[in-house]
Amino acid sequence: MKPVDSFRTLPAWLKTEGIGTFQTTSFETRKSSFIKKTLSDITGFLRDTLFTSVWVREKGFLQGMDPRSKLLGVLFLIITVSIMRTINPLLYLYILSVILAIASRIKIVFFVKRVWFFIPFFAGVIAIPSLFLVPGKPIFSFLVLTITREGITTATIFVLRVATSVSFLILLILTTKWDHILKALRVFYVPSLFILILSMTYRYIYLLIYTMEDMHISLLSRTIKRHTLQEGQRWIAGRIGFIFYKSRRLSGEVYDAMISRGFRGEVSILDTFRMKGVDYLWLSLSLGVFIMEIAS
Amino acid sequence: MHIPDGYLGPQTYGAFYAIMIPIWYWASRKVKETLKSKQVPLLALGAAFSFVIMMFNVPAPGGSTGHAVGGAFIAIILGPWHALMSLTVALVIQSLLFGDGGITAIAANCFNMALVMPFTAYFIYWLIRGSADILSRRGLVAAFMAGYISLNIAALFTAIEFGIQPFIARGPNGEPLYCPYPLSITIPVMGFEHLAFFGWIEGGITALVLSSIAKIEPALIVKEVKLNKLWVFIGILILLTPLGLIAQGTSWGEWSGEELKRILGFIPEGLKNLENLWNTLLSGYNIPGWEGPLFQSLGYILSAIMGVVMVSGVIFMIGKLLSFWEEN
Numbered sequence: 001m002k003p004v005d006s007f008r009t010l011p012a013w014l015k016t017e018g019i020g021t022f023q024t025t026s027f028e029t030r031k032s033s034f035i036k037k038t039l040s041d042i043t044g045f046l047r048d049t050l051f052t053s054v055w056v057r058e059k060g061f062l063q064g065m066d067p068r069s070k071l072l073g074v075l076f077l078i079i080t081v082s083i084m085r086t087i088n089p090l091l092y093l094y095i096l097s098v099i100l101a102i103a104s105r106i107k108i109v110f111f112v113k114r115v116w117f118f119i120p121f122f123a124g125v126i127a128i129p130s131l132f133l134v135p136g137k138p139i140f141s142f143l144v145l146t147i148t149r150e151g152i153t154t155a156t157i158f159v160l161r162v163a164t165s166v167s168f169l170i171l172l173i174l175t176t177k178w179d180h181i182l183k184a185l186r187v188f189y190v191p192s193l194f195i196l197i198l199s200m201t202y203r204y205i206y207l208l209i210y211t212m213e214d215m216h217i218s219l220l221s222r223t224i225k226r227h228t229l230q231e232g233q234r235w236i237a238g239r240i241g242f243i244f245y246k247s248r249r250l251s252g253e254v255y256d257a258m259i260s261r262g263f264r265g266e267v268s269i270l271d272t273f274r275m276k277g278v279d280y281l282w283l284s285l286s287l288g289v290f291i292m293e294i295a296s
Numbered sequence: 297m298h299i300p301d302g303y304l305g306p307q308t309y310g311a312f313y314a315i316m317i318p319i320w321y322w323a324s325r326k327v328k329e330t331l332k333s334k335q336v337p338l339l340a341l342g343a344a345f346s347f348v349i350m351m352f353n354v355p356a357p358g359g360s361t362g363h364a365v366g367g368a369f370i371a372i373i374l375g376p377w378h379a380l381m382s383l384t385v386a387l388v389i390q391s392l393l394f395g396d397g398g399i400t401a402i403a404a405n406c407f408n409m410a411l412v413m414p415f416t417a418y419f420i421y422w423l424i425r426g427s428a429d430i431l432s433r434r435g436l437v438a439a440f441m442a443g444y445i446s447l448n449i450a451a452l453f454t455a456i457e458f459g460i461q462p463f464i465a466r467g468p469n470g471e472p473l474y475c476p477y478p479l480s481i482t483i484p485v486m487g488f489e490h491l492a493f494f495g496w497i498e499g500g501i502t503a504l505v506l507s508s509i510a511k512i513e514p515a516l517i518v519k520e521v522k523l524n525k526l527w528v529f530i531g532i533l534i535l536l537t538p539l540g541l542i543a544q545g546t547s548w549g550e551w552s553g554e555e556l557k558r559i560l561g562f563i564p565e566g567l568k569n570l571e572n573l574w575n576t577l578l579s580g581y582n583i584p585g586w587e588g589p590l591f592q593s594l595g596y597i598l599s600a601i602m603g604v605v606m607v608s609g610v611i612f613m614i615g616k617l618l619s620f621w622e623e624n
Contacts, residue, residue, distance in 0.1 A: 034353040034361045041351060048394075075399065082306050082400055085467050130476040136469075150471040157473060158302070165301030169395050178393050193336065194324070194385075200340035201347070201385050202393065208348040232355035237504030240349050240366075244373065244505075245512050247341040254337040263336075 034232055035220045042213045051110075055174045060104030061278070062175035067184040069279035073286035074172045078165045080290045087153070089293070090160045097167035104175050111174070115167045127155040178202060183271050192267040204250075208243060215239050297365065297454055298390065299405055301398030305465040305474045308457060312403035319411060320384065326377045342378060343385035346370055350386075354497050362494055364501045367450070368443040371414030372421050372506060379418075383410035404457055408450045417446035417502075424614060430510045434618040436503045441614070443502030444495040448487070451494075455479070455486035 056063060062070060077093065084090050101111040136150030172181065182198045219235065227235070327335055346366055353361040371379040384406050390396040397405050424438035459479030462472035475482070 034355040037353040037361055038351065041353065045351070078301055078399055079306070082302065082309070085465075085473060126475070126477075130472075134471060134476060136471070150469060153467065153469065154471045154473075154476045157467065157471070158476060161474075162300060162302035165398060165400070166395065169301065169391075169399060173393065173395055181392055191324070197336055197340045197343070197385055198389060200337065201343040202389055204341055204344035205347050205389070208344050209351070212348055212351070227355070229355055229357060233500055234504060236352055236354055237501055238508045240352065240369075240501070240505045241508030241512055243348065244345055244509060247345045251337040251341040254341070258337065 034236075035216050035223070039213065039216050039220070042209060042216075045209065052174060055104070055106050056177055058105040058175075060106070060175065062100060062104040062171060064276075064278060065175075065282060066273045066275050066279045067176050067180040068187045068273055069275060069283050070172060070176060071181065071184040072187060073282045074168050076286040076290045077168050080286075080293045081161055081164045081168070083293055084161070085157075087156055087160065090157065090164055093289070094160060094164040094167065097164060097171060100171055101167075104171070106171075106174055111167075111170070115163055115170055127159050130154050130158070180273075183269055183273075186269065186271070192269045195269055196267045200254075204247070208247060211243060211246065212239070215242075297405075297409060297451065298387075298397035299401040299408075299454065299457070301400050303398070303461070303475045304401055304404060304457060305461055306400075307464050308461065308474075309400045309404055312401075312407050316403040316406055316411070319380070320406075323377050323380045323384075327381050339378070339381055339385065342370070342374055342382035343389070346379075346382050346386040347389065354501055356493065356497055362497045364443075364498050365409055365413065365447060365450070366501075367409055367413035368417035368421075368446050368498060368502045369439070369505045371418040371446075372439065372442065372502070373509060376414045376418040379414035380410050383414065408453050408457075412453055413446045413450040416449050417442040420445050424618065428618075430514065431507055436507060437614075437618055439503040439506045440499040442499075444499030447498040448490050448495050451486045451490040452483065455482040458482040458486075 077096075081090065081093055084093075098108065098112070102108060131147050131151040131154075132145045134148055134151040134154045136148035138146045139149050139152075140147040176184075179199055179202075182195050182202070185195055185198075186192070327339065349366040350363055352364065354364055356362050367379065367383060370382060374382065387397060387405050387410060388402060391399055391402050391405070421438050421442035424441055425435050428434040428438075456479065458475040459477065459482035461474040462476060462478050465473045467473050477485075
């Protein structure tokens with residue numbers, strides 16, 4: 001059944017908006033509701049993964065590439081970004097990341113938002129005081145605060161550097177299937193056993209997150225009064241203990257299942273990656289940028 | 297505490313890769329030895345568990361919430377080597393698949409959260425708990441202290457990594473290129489939020505989670521402890537410390553009071569006195585090579601050993617006091 005068909009067969013109440021907001025008899029104020037906060041974090045996490053996986057299916061420039069050369073190229077570019085010392089080349093590389101996003105058919109508003117959404121919170125908070133704190137030639141004074149030329153340079157370089165490296169990392173994540181990113185780690189001689197562990201972890205993260213979501217929903221639906229701090233912390237510790245117990249048991253069962261399917265401790269990773277013309281172009285581009293920066 | 301790309305310069309993140317790659321290799325052999333072929337699903341689920349617990353919002357005083365890293369109780373229930381591998385897998389996935397923490401900073405993040413935090417937590421836990429029962433007051437205090445102290449030590453390392461950036465790399469006009477703040481800002485800021493807020497969450501959760509697991513299935517908590525090997529490991533860490541610092545240009549030992557004033561903005565009063573004392577003590581020994589990097593690092597190792605001995609002594613005394621308190 002196609003996804004569209006299954007959507008039509010859904011009962012009407014499931015399609016109405018507002019599903020997912022819980023009606024409870026809880027007296028909890030917004031302030032004390034750690035349960036709702038975790039639930040909305042989980043929803044946000046799942047929504048992000050969903051939106052991230054949309055762009056992998058587009059037939060764009062980066063999607064058509066061998067994941068190994070893509071990973072190597074992105075790494076060269078991020079290292080290049082990390083060694084640059086002036087504003088202009090950083091700006092060119094940021095523009096390059098936007099061009100790559102366009103060439104990969106990623107909606108530009110989405111891409112820029114996704115990158116800059118993180119910047120004001122983390123880098124911005126750090127960069128703004130440095131406008132005033134870095135000593136140098138004053139160019140603007142406001143009451144007791146003085147903005148220096150060096151301060152502006154520092155803040156610009158810092159924000160631009162973080163934004164450009166985040167852009168390249170996001171490009172890699174948006175245009176590559178998660179299992180391909182992990183398999184591409186073979187380029188760095190990461191043992192195949194470790195890659196198997198990484199991909200199993202990725203799958204079980206979702207299982208444990210769903211378990212965690214169920215726990216929170218069930219607590220929320222049987223809550224009628226505000227939790228005290230101690231109750232809340234005790235509950236969380238108990239749930240973490242339970243998730244540990246559950247994952248420990250599960251790992252035993254998974255092991256048995258692996259043994260019964262013939263697992264003997266040897267791992268071979270199937271990869272059907274093929275280097276094409278575009279890969280050589282990409283590698284020489286990123287390596288070229290890297291060498292140019294080193295040489296200058 | 298996840299450091300993104302662009303905060304650390306190449307000298308720093310490169311040094312952390314150089315430190316972490318042999319440790320990862322060693323840890324994977326260690327885990328292989330102890331867990332045999334069951335390691336694959338065990339590590340995968342341990343890593344998934346480490347990933348998921350960072351998502352819990354823990355209620356904190358004042359109606360706010362915070363997240364726990366979980367490095368302390370993972371180390372206590374799985375053992376430090378297993379914790380190192382599980383947390384590494386979780387951090388690699390966070391960076392590579394979710395963009396949380398930079399690619400270049402993976403080794404630095406693993407150093408802080410997967411190496412420093414679990415090992416110090418494990419060490420502090422068994423030092424305080426000794427042979428006491430897990431649910432005894434001493435056992436619970438041990439768990440709290442393990443979480444509180446190990447998180448703060450990890451935060452201190454992060455603050456140092458940030459704070460040394462302005463001295464390592466400056467642009468053509470002398471402006472800082474990476475994290476722009478010196479140690480005099482990063483250490484108090486990170487120290488304050490972790491000593492006053494996040495440390496309490498981590499410590500409280502560590503103690504509560506351990507007691508809840510002890511009630512569900514006490515056999516799950518690894519009981520045997522070999523402190524001797526840990527001492528060796530900590531010794532290696534002490535020896536490695538100056539190597540990383542020398543690689544970054546001026547080594548820490550070369551900071552005179554004047555340089556410290558430039559770096560910190562002031563000369564700590566105690567240090568000023570100490571410097572005079574040092575000069576008086578050493579003035580008779582006019583060794584020409586004493587200023588060289590070799591002796592500087594020897595001095596650094598010596599002070600690191602002294603620091604560890606002092607801290608362990610204090611923790612050991614706390615443990616003794618607690619057991620004395622318990623018996624009476």
